[in-house]
Amino acid sequence: MARIRKFKPPKVSTVIGQGTKVVGDLNFSGGLHLDGGIQGNVSADPESHATLTVSELGRIEGDVRVDNLILNGTVVGDVYANERVELASKARVTGTVHYRLLEMAMGAEVNGQLVHCDEAPTPAVLTAADAHPEPVSTEVEAANT
Secondary structure, three states, rough: OOOOOOOOOEEEEEEEOOOOOOOOOEEEEOOEEEEEEEEEOOOOOOOOEEEEEOOOOOOOOEEEEEEEEEEEEEEEOEEEEEEEEEEEEOOOOEEEEEOOOEEEEOOEEEEEEEEEEOOOOOOOOOOOHHHOOOOOOOOOOOOOO
């Protein structure tokens, strides 16, 4: 029988304190602890095994793309976790949570979908052509009867 190892998050190298609000996208590596607010997308360097910890005071309005997420605050947006998501009792997510391993405490809320991924979730990236495709015209010939 396989034994699950205890997760040990990396050392916190960045703290965004209570009363601080970041407006814009944020990219980090290592450990990020959030007590304030972020209005924008949060992402970690790929394959950095980065961990985002959001306290009950923390709030993110945007998508989150990290390896590991420990959440006890609020995320309004989609979550893409390459490894694990821990939702503590005061966690609130409004959006879809993509995860490989999920731990959810009683009281945590997800208002959206939970999507299990065997491999790292890689959301499709739209190109400008995909976002605004060329119109397609089809001609139908009328049959002469």
